[in-house]
Amino acid sequence: MTSIPDYVDLDEFDRQKALYGPFTDTVRELVDATIRTEVDDEVIREVQATIAAATAKLRARQLDGAFGRRFTPTGQSVMWGNAGVGLRNAIAPPLVFESDESGRHWTDVNLGAAYEGPPGLVHGGVCALVLDHLLGVTASKGTRRFTGTLTLRYLRGTPLGPVHATATIVGVDGRKATVRGTLSDPDGVTVEAEGIFISPAAPN
Amino acid sequence: MTSIPDYVDLDEFDRQKALYGPFTDTVRELVDATIRTEVDDEVIREVQATIAAATAKLRARQLDGAFGRRFTPTGQSVMWGNAGVGLRNAIAPPLVFESDESGRHWTDVNLGAAYEGPPGLVHGGVCALVLDHLLGVTASKGTRRFTGTLTLRYLRGTPLGPVHATATIVGVDGRKATVRGTLSDPDGVTVEAEGIFISPAAPN
Numbered sequence: 001m002t003s004i005p006d007y008v009d010l011d012e013f014d015r016q017k018a019l020y021g022p023f024t025d026t027v028r029e030l031v032d033a034t035i036r037t038e039v040d041d042e043v044i045r046e047v048q049a050t051i052a053a054a055t056a057k058l059r060a061r062q063l064d065g066a067f068g069r070r071f072t073p074t075g076q077s078v079m080w081g082n083a084g085v086g087l088r089n090a091i092a093p094p095l096v097f098e099s100d101e102s103g104r105h106w107t108d109v110n111l112g113a114a115y116e117g118p119p120g121l122v123h124g125g126v127c128a129l130v131l132d133h134l135l136g137v138t139a140s141k142g143t144r145r146f147t148g149t150l151t152l153r154y155l156r157g158t159p160l161g162p163v164h165a166t167a168t169i170v171g172v173d174g175r176k177a178t179v180r181g182t183l184s185d186p187d188g189v190t191v192e193a194e195g196i197f198i199s200p201a202a203p204n
Numbered sequence: 205m206t207s208i209p210d211y212v213d214l215d216e217f218d219r220q221k222a223l224y225g226p227f228t229d230t231v232r233e234l235v236d237a238t239i240r241t242e243v244d245d246e247v248i249r250e251v252q253a254t255i256a257a258a259t260a261k262l263r264a265r266q267l268d269g270a271f272g273r274r275f276t277p278t279g280q281s282v283m284w285g286n287a288g289v290g291l292r293n294a295i296a297p298p299l300v301f302e303s304d305e306s307g308r309h310w311t312d313v314n315l316g317a318a319y320e321g322p323p324g325l326v327h328g329g330v331c332a333l334v335l336d337h338l339l340g341v342t343a344s345k346g347t348r349r350f351t352g353t354l355t356l357r358y359l360r361g362t363p364l365g366p367v368h369a370t371a372t373i374v375g376v377d378g379r380k381a382t383v384r385g386t387l388s389d390p391d392g393v394t395v396e397a398e399g400i401f402i403s404p405a406a407p408n
Binding site: 128133 | 223224226227228230231233234235237238239240241242243245247248249250251252254255256258259261262263264265266267269270271272273283284285286287288290292293294295316317318319320321322323324327328329330332333334335336337340350351352353354355356357358364
Protein backbone atom coordinates (compact mmCIF):
# COMPACT_ATOMS: atom_id res chain seq x y z
CA MET A 1 0.00 0.00 0.00
CA THR A 2 1.34 3.40 -0.95
CA SER A 3 0.73 6.05 1.64
CA ILE A 4 -0.43 9.38 0.26
CA PRO A 5 1.39 12.06 2.25
CA ASP A 6 -0.84 14.60 3.96
CA TYR A 7 2.14 16.49 5.32
CA VAL A 8 4.00 17.17 2.10
CA ASP A 9 6.41 19.32 3.99
CA LEU A 10 8.21 17.71 6.96
CA ASP A 11 8.92 21.17 8.40
CA GLU A 12 5.17 21.79 8.55
CA PHE A 13 4.72 18.45 10.33
CA ASP A 14 7.41 19.35 12.87
CA ARG A 15 5.91 22.79 13.38
CA GLN A 16 2.46 21.33 14.12
CA LYS A 17 3.95 18.74 16.46
CA ALA A 18 5.77 21.44 18.44
CA LEU A 19 2.54 23.47 18.61
CA TYR A 20 -0.04 20.79 19.46
CA GLY A 21 2.08 18.62 21.79
CA PRO A 22 2.49 21.22 24.56
CA PHE A 23 -1.05 22.54 23.95
CA THR A 24 -2.60 19.11 24.55
CA ASP A 25 -0.38 18.55 27.61
CA THR A 26 -1.94 21.71 29.04
CA VAL A 27 -5.43 20.27 28.44
CA ARG A 28 -4.32 17.01 30.14
CA GLU A 29 -3.34 19.04 33.20
CA LEU A 30 -6.80 20.63 33.18
CA VAL A 31 -8.47 17.18 33.04
CA ASP A 32 -6.45 16.13 36.11
CA ALA A 33 -7.22 19.37 37.97
CA THR A 34 -10.95 19.06 37.13
CA ILE A 35 -11.04 15.78 39.06
CA ARG A 36 -8.92 16.91 42.01
CA THR A 37 -9.87 20.52 42.60
CA GLU A 38 -11.46 21.61 45.88
CA VAL A 39 -11.73 25.33 45.21
CA ASP A 40 -14.93 27.28 45.93
CA ASP A 41 -18.00 27.04 43.69
CA GLU A 42 -17.60 30.55 42.31
CA VAL A 43 -14.10 29.73 41.06
CA ILE A 44 -15.42 26.56 39.37
CA ARG A 45 -18.12 28.62 37.65
CA GLU A 46 -15.65 31.30 36.58
CA VAL A 47 -13.24 28.68 35.17
CA GLN A 48 -16.13 26.94 33.40
CA ALA A 49 -17.06 30.17 31.60
CA THR A 50 -13.41 30.74 30.67
CA ILE A 51 -13.08 27.23 29.22
CA ALA A 52 -16.36 27.49 27.29
CA ALA A 53 -15.13 30.73 25.69
CA ALA A 54 -11.74 29.16 24.86
CA THR A 55 -13.48 26.15 23.30
CA ALA A 56 -15.63 28.44 21.14
CA LYS A 57 -12.44 30.07 19.82
CA LEU A 58 -11.04 26.65 18.90
CA ARG A 59 -14.28 25.64 17.20
CA ALA A 60 -14.28 28.74 14.94
CA ARG A 61 -12.57 26.51 12.36
CA GLN A 62 -12.46 22.75 12.86
CA LEU A 63 -12.56 19.33 11.21
CA ASP A 64 -16.07 18.03 10.46
CA GLY A 65 -15.41 14.78 12.28
CA ALA A 66 -12.63 12.83 13.97
CA PHE A 67 -8.93 13.31 13.19
CA GLY A 68 -8.41 10.04 11.30
CA ARG A 69 -5.01 9.17 9.90
CA ARG A 70 -2.56 11.21 7.88
CA PHE A 71 0.86 10.42 6.47
CA THR A 72 4.18 12.21 6.31
CA PRO A 73 6.23 12.22 3.09
CA THR A 74 8.36 9.43 4.63
CA GLY A 75 5.24 7.27 5.11
CA GLN A 76 5.04 7.78 8.85
CA SER A 77 1.49 7.34 10.15
CA VAL A 78 0.09 10.35 12.00
CA MET A 79 -2.81 9.46 14.34
CA TRP A 80 -2.94 12.52 16.53
CA GLY A 81 -6.56 11.96 17.50
CA ASN A 82 -6.00 8.37 18.67
CA ALA A 83 -7.26 7.51 22.18
CA GLY A 84 -4.05 5.57 22.93
CA VAL A 85 -1.24 7.45 21.23
CA GLY A 86 -2.79 10.70 19.99
CA LEU A 87 -0.54 13.75 20.41
CA ARG A 88 -3.67 15.94 20.18
CA ASN A 89 -5.95 13.73 22.29
CA ALA A 90 -6.01 14.70 25.97
CA ILE A 91 -7.60 11.31 26.77
CA ALA A 92 -4.45 9.53 25.55
CA PRO A 93 -1.59 9.41 28.11
CA PRO A 94 -0.21 9.41 25.24
CA LEU A 95 1.47 6.01 24.90
CA VAL A 96 4.92 5.92 23.30
CA PHE A 97 6.18 2.54 22.12
CA GLU A 98 9.73 1.29 21.90
CA SER A 99 11.07 -1.93 20.40
CA ASP A 100 14.27 -3.90 19.99
CA GLU A 101 15.66 -6.18 17.28
CA SER A 102 14.06 -9.27 18.81
CA GLY A 103 10.59 -7.86 18.07
CA ARG A 104 9.78 -7.11 21.68
CA HIS A 105 7.77 -3.93 22.10
CA TRP A 106 7.17 -2.02 25.31
CA THR A 107 5.87 1.19 26.78
CA ASP A 108 6.39 3.03 30.05
CA VAL A 109 3.71 5.39 31.17
CA ASN A 110 2.60 7.18 34.31
CA LEU A 111 -1.15 6.78 34.87
CA GLY A 112 -2.59 9.46 37.13
CA ALA A 113 -5.96 10.34 38.67
CA ALA A 114 -7.75 10.42 35.29
CA TYR A 115 -7.16 6.68 34.78
CA GLU A 116 -8.66 5.52 38.08
CA GLY A 117 -11.07 2.60 38.37
CA PRO A 118 -11.30 1.02 41.84
CA PRO A 119 -10.00 3.51 44.46
CA GLY A 120 -6.26 4.09 43.92
CA LEU A 121 -6.06 1.56 41.10
CA VAL A 122 -5.91 1.83 37.31
CA HIS A 123 -9.30 1.14 35.64
CA GLY A 124 -9.39 -2.42 34.26
CA GLY A 125 -10.49 -1.00 30.91
CA VAL A 126 -7.49 1.35 30.83
CA CYS A 127 -5.21 -1.65 31.45
CA ALA A 128 -7.03 -3.26 28.50
CA LEU A 129 -6.52 -0.16 26.35
CA VAL A 130 -2.76 -0.07 27.01
CA LEU A 131 -2.40 -3.80 26.28
CA ASP A 132 -4.72 -3.78 23.24
CA HIS A 133 -2.71 -0.99 21.63
CA LEU A 134 0.69 -2.44 22.55
CA LEU A 135 -0.20 -5.95 21.33
CA GLY A 136 -1.60 -4.49 18.10
CA VAL A 137 1.60 -2.54 17.44
CA THR A 138 3.65 -5.65 18.23
CA ALA A 139 1.54 -7.81 15.89
CA SER A 140 1.66 -5.29 13.06
CA LYS A 141 5.45 -5.00 12.83
CA GLY A 142 6.09 -5.68 9.15
CA THR A 143 2.57 -6.98 8.40
CA ARG A 144 -0.58 -5.00 9.14
CA ARG A 145 -2.81 -7.08 11.43
CA PHE A 146 -6.09 -6.38 13.22
CA THR A 147 -7.27 -7.58 16.65
CA GLY A 148 -9.30 -10.79 16.41
CA THR A 149 -9.50 -11.76 20.07
CA LEU A 150 -7.94 -10.31 23.18
CA THR A 151 -7.86 -12.15 26.51
CA LEU A 152 -6.87 -10.34 29.69
CA ARG A 153 -6.09 -12.05 32.98
CA TYR A 154 -6.20 -9.69 35.95
CA LEU A 155 -3.84 -11.06 38.61
CA ARG A 156 -4.28 -8.13 41.01
CA GLY A 157 -5.08 -4.44 40.94
CA THR A 158 -2.62 -2.10 39.23
CA PRO A 159 -1.85 0.90 41.46
CA LEU A 160 -2.02 4.34 39.83
CA GLY A 161 1.49 5.57 39.02
CA PRO A 162 4.24 4.28 36.75
CA VAL A 163 3.41 1.14 34.77
CA HIS A 164 5.40 -0.86 32.26
CA ALA A 165 3.89 -3.00 29.50
CA THR A 166 5.74 -5.36 27.20
CA ALA A 167 4.70 -7.74 24.40
CA THR A 168 6.12 -10.10 21.82
CA ILE A 169 4.83 -12.32 18.98
CA VAL A 170 4.86 -15.94 20.18
CA GLY A 171 3.58 -17.61 17.02
CA VAL A 172 2.42 -17.04 13.44
CA ASP A 173 0.05 -19.45 11.67
CA GLY A 174 -0.95 -18.31 8.20
CA ARG A 175 -2.78 -14.99 8.55
CA LYS A 176 -2.92 -15.29 12.35
CA ALA A 177 -0.32 -14.05 14.78
CA THR A 178 -0.44 -14.74 18.50
CA VAL A 179 0.96 -12.04 20.76
CA ARG A 180 1.50 -12.20 24.51
CA GLY A 181 2.15 -9.33 26.85
CA THR A 182 2.01 -8.14 30.42
CA LEU A 183 1.29 -4.99 32.37
CA SER A 184 3.40 -4.44 35.49
CA ASP A 185 3.70 -2.07 38.39
CA PRO A 186 7.11 -1.64 40.12
CA ASP A 187 6.41 -4.86 42.13
CA GLY A 188 5.71 -7.12 39.15
CA VAL A 189 3.06 -8.32 36.72
CA THR A 190 -0.54 -7.25 37.38
CA VAL A 191 -2.27 -8.19 34.09
CA GLU A 192 -1.44 -10.84 31.48
CA ALA A 193 -2.72 -10.51 27.92
CA GLU A 194 -2.90 -12.73 24.87
CA GLY A 195 -4.18 -11.58 21.51
CA ILE A 196 -4.87 -13.20 18.17
CA PHE A 197 -4.23 -10.75 15.36
CA ILE A 198 -5.30 -11.33 11.78
CA SER A 199 -3.94 -9.90 8.55
CA PRO A 200 -6.53 -9.01 5.91
CA ALA A 201 -6.97 -11.60 3.12
CA ALA A 202 -5.00 -10.80 -0.03
CA PRO A 203 -7.21 -9.13 -2.67
CA ASN A 204 -8.31 -11.53 -5.44
CA MET B 205 -19.39 -3.94 54.87
CA THR B 206 -20.79 -0.73 56.29
CA SER B 207 -20.29 2.26 54.07
CA ILE B 208 -19.02 5.35 55.84
CA PRO B 209 -20.89 8.30 54.37
CA ASP B 210 -18.65 11.06 53.04
CA TYR B 211 -21.62 13.15 52.00
CA VAL B 212 -23.45 13.31 55.32
CA ASP B 213 -25.84 15.77 53.77
CA LEU B 214 -27.65 14.67 50.61
CA ASP B 215 -28.31 18.31 49.72
CA GLU B 216 -24.54 18.87 49.65
CA PHE B 217 -24.15 15.84 47.37
CA ASP B 218 -26.82 17.16 45.01
CA ARG B 219 -25.25 20.61 45.03
CA GLN B 220 -21.85 19.23 44.06
CA LYS B 221 -23.37 17.05 41.36
CA ALA B 222 -25.14 20.06 39.83
CA LEU B 223 -21.89 22.03 39.96
CA TYR B 224 -19.35 19.47 38.71
CA GLY B 225 -21.49 17.71 36.08
CA PRO B 226 -21.85 20.72 33.73
CA PHE B 227 -18.29 21.85 34.53
CA THR B 228 -16.81 18.53 33.41
CA ASP B 229 -19.02 18.49 30.31
CA THR B 230 -17.42 21.82 29.38
CA VAL B 231 -13.95 20.24 29.74
CA ARG B 232 -15.10 17.29 27.56
CA GLU B 233 -16.05 19.79 24.85
CA LEU B 234 -12.57 21.29 25.11
CA VAL B 235 -10.96 17.85 24.72
CA ASP B 236 -12.99 17.32 21.53
CA ALA B 237 -12.15 20.79 20.19
CA THR B 238 -8.44 20.27 20.96
CA ILE B 239 -8.40 17.33 18.55
CA ARG B 240 -10.49 18.94 15.82
CA THR B 241 -9.48 22.59 15.77
CA GLU B 242 -7.88 24.14 12.70
CA VAL B 243 -7.53 27.70 13.94
CA ASP B 244 -4.31 29.68 13.52
CA ASP B 245 -1.25 29.06 15.67
CA GLU B 246 -1.57 32.32 17.59
CA VAL B 247 -5.11 31.39 18.70
CA ILE B 248 -3.84 27.98 19.90
CA ARG B 249 -1.10 29.69 21.91
CA GLU B 250 -3.53 32.22 23.38
CA VAL B 251 -5.98 29.46 24.38
CA GLN B 252 -3.12 27.41 25.84
CA ALA B 253 -2.15 30.32 28.12
CA THR B 254 -5.79 30.81 29.14
CA ILE B 255 -6.19 27.12 30.04
CA ALA B 256 -2.89 27.02 31.96
CA ALA B 257 -4.08 29.99 34.05
CA ALA B 258 -7.49 28.39 34.64
CA THR B 259 -5.80 25.13 35.71
CA ALA B 260 -3.62 27.03 38.19
CA LYS B 261 -6.77 28.49 39.76
CA LEU B 262 -8.25 25.00 40.15
CA ARG B 263 -5.01 23.68 41.66
CA ALA B 264 -4.97 26.39 44.37
CA ARG B 265 -6.73 23.82 46.59
CA GLN B 266 -6.91 20.18 45.51
CA LEU B 267 -6.85 16.54 46.62
CA ASP B 268 -3.39 15.09 47.15
CA GLY B 269 -4.09 12.17 44.85
CA ALA B 270 -6.90 10.55 42.88
CA PHE B 271 -10.58 10.96 43.74
CA GLY B 272 -11.15 7.44 45.09
CA ARG B 273 -14.55 6.45 46.36
CA ARG B 274 -16.99 8.19 48.68
CA PHE B 275 -20.41 7.27 49.96
CA THR B 276 -23.69 9.08 50.39
CA PRO B 277 -25.74 8.62 53.59
CA THR B 278 -27.93 6.15 51.65
CA GLY B 279 -24.85 4.04 50.82
CA GLN B 280 -24.65 5.11 47.19
CA SER B 281 -21.10 4.80 45.85
CA VAL B 282 -19.64 8.02 44.45
CA MET B 283 -16.77 7.44 42.01
CA TRP B 284 -16.60 10.80 40.31
CA GLY B 285 -12.96 10.31 39.27
CA ASN B 286 -13.60 6.97 37.56
CA ALA B 287 -12.36 6.65 33.96
CA GLY B 288 -15.58 4.90 32.93
CA VAL B 289 -18.36 6.54 34.90
CA GLY B 290 -16.76 9.54 36.61
CA LEU B 291 -18.95 12.64 36.68
CA ARG B 292 -15.78 14.72 37.24
CA ASN B 293 -13.54 12.81 34.81
CA ALA B 294 -13.46 14.35 31.32
CA ILE B 295 -11.93 11.10 30.01
CA ALA B 296 -15.12 9.21 30.95
CA PRO B 297 -17.98 9.52 28.40
CA PRO B 298 -19.38 9.12 31.25
CA LEU B 299 -21.10 5.72 31.06
CA VAL B 300 -24.55 5.44 32.62
CA PHE B 301 -25.88 1.93 33.27
CA GLU B 302 -29.45 0.72 33.30
CA SER B 303 -30.84 -2.67 34.29
CA ASP B 304 -34.07 -4.62 34.38
CA GLU B 305 -35.50 -7.27 36.71
CA SER B 306 -33.95 -10.13 34.72
CA GLY B 307 -30.47 -8.92 35.68
CA ARG B 308 -29.63 -7.63 32.23
CA HIS B 309 -27.56 -4.44 32.31
CA TRP B 310 -26.92 -2.07 29.42
CA THR B 311 -25.58 1.31 28.47
CA ASP B 312 -26.07 3.63 25.50
CA VAL B 313 -23.33 6.10 24.77
CA ASN B 314 -22.21 8.33 21.94
CA LEU B 315 -18.47 7.95 21.32
CA GLY B 316 -16.97 10.94 19.49
CA ALA B 317 -13.59 11.99 18.11
CA ALA B 318 -11.80 11.52 21.46
CA TYR B 319 -12.45 7.75 21.38
CA GLU B 320 -10.95 7.09 17.95
CA GLY B 321 -8.60 4.21 17.20
CA PRO B 322 -8.40 3.17 13.53
CA PRO B 323 -9.65 6.05 11.34
CA GLY B 324 -13.37 6.62 11.94
CA LEU B 325 -13.62 3.68 14.35
CA VAL B 326 -13.76 3.36 18.13
CA HIS B 327 -10.40 2.38 19.68
CA GLY B 328 -10.37 -1.35 20.50
CA GLY B 329 -9.24 -0.48 24.01
CA VAL B 330 -12.20 1.88 24.47
CA CYS B 331 -14.53 -0.96 23.40
CA ALA B 332 -12.74 -3.03 26.06
CA LEU B 333 -13.21 -0.31 28.68
CA VAL B 334 -16.97 -0.04 28.04
CA LEU B 335 -17.39 -3.83 28.18
CA ASP B 336 -15.08 -4.31 31.19
CA HIS B 337 -17.04 -1.78 33.21
CA LEU B 338 -20.47 -3.01 32.08
CA LEU B 339 -19.63 -6.67 32.75
CA GLY B 340 -18.20 -5.76 36.15
CA VAL B 341 -21.37 -3.88 37.12
CA THR B 342 -23.48 -6.80 35.87
CA ALA B 343 -21.39 -9.32 37.84
CA SER B 344 -21.49 -7.26 41.03
CA LYS B 345 -25.26 -6.95 41.31
CA GLY B 346 -25.91 -8.17 44.85
CA THR B 347 -22.42 -9.63 45.36
CA ARG B 348 -19.25 -7.59 44.91
CA ARG B 349 -17.03 -9.35 42.34
CA PHE B 350 -13.74 -8.44 40.66
CA THR B 351 -12.58 -9.12 37.11
CA GLY B 352 -10.60 -12.36 36.82
CA THR B 353 -10.40 -12.75 33.07
CA LEU B 354 -11.96 -10.82 30.22
CA THR B 355 -12.05 -12.12 26.65
CA LEU B 356 -13.01 -9.85 23.78
CA ARG B 357 -13.81 -11.02 20.28
CA TYR B 358 -13.67 -8.23 17.71
CA LEU B 359 -16.05 -9.15 14.87
CA ARG B 360 -15.57 -5.90 12.95
CA GLY B 361 -14.70 -2.26 13.56
CA THR B 362 -17.13 -0.17 15.65
CA PRO B 363 -17.84 3.16 13.90
CA LEU B 364 -17.63 6.31 16.04
CA GLY B 365 -21.11 7.44 17.04
CA PRO B 366 -23.90 5.86 19.08
CA VAL B 367 -23.11 2.45 20.55
CA HIS B 368 -25.13 0.11 22.73
CA ALA B 369 -23.66 -2.44 25.12
CA THR B 370 -25.55 -5.10 27.04
CA ALA B 371 -24.55 -7.89 29.43
CA THR B 372 -26.00 -10.60 31.63
CA ILE B 373 -24.74 -13.24 34.10
CA VAL B 374 -24.83 -16.62 32.34
CA GLY B 375 -23.58 -18.77 35.22
CA VAL B 376 -22.40 -18.79 38.83
CA ASP B 377 -20.09 -21.49 40.19
CA GLY B 378 -19.06 -20.92 43.80
CA ARG B 379 -17.18 -17.63 43.97
CA LYS B 380 -17.04 -17.33 40.16
CA ALA B 381 -19.63 -15.69 37.96
CA THR B 382 -19.52 -15.80 34.17
CA VAL B 383 -20.88 -12.76 32.36
CA ARG B 384 -21.42 -12.34 28.63
CA GLY B 385 -22.02 -9.14 26.76
CA THR B 386 -21.87 -7.42 23.42
CA LEU B 387 -21.09 -4.02 21.98
CA SER B 388 -23.18 -2.96 18.99
CA ASP B 389 -23.46 -0.16 16.48
CA PRO B 390 -26.86 0.56 14.85
CA ASP B 391 -26.20 -2.30 12.37
CA GLY B 392 -25.54 -5.02 14.96
CA VAL B 393 -22.91 -6.62 17.17
CA THR B 394 -19.29 -5.51 16.68
CA VAL B 395 -17.59 -6.97 19.78
CA GLU B 396 -18.46 -9.97 21.95
CA ALA B 397 -17.17 -10.20 25.52
CA GLU B 398 -17.02 -12.87 28.19
CA GLY B 399 -15.72 -12.26 31.68
CA ILE B 400 -15.06 -14.39 34.74
CA PHE B 401 -15.67 -12.38 37.90
CA ILE B 402 -14.60 -13.53 41.34
CA SER B 403 -15.94 -12.58 44.77
CA PRO B 404 -13.33 -12.17 47.49
CA ALA B 405 -12.91 -15.16 49.82
CA ALA B 406 -14.81 -14.83 53.10
CA PRO B 407 -12.50 -13.68 55.91
CA ASN B 408 -11.38 -16.57 58.18
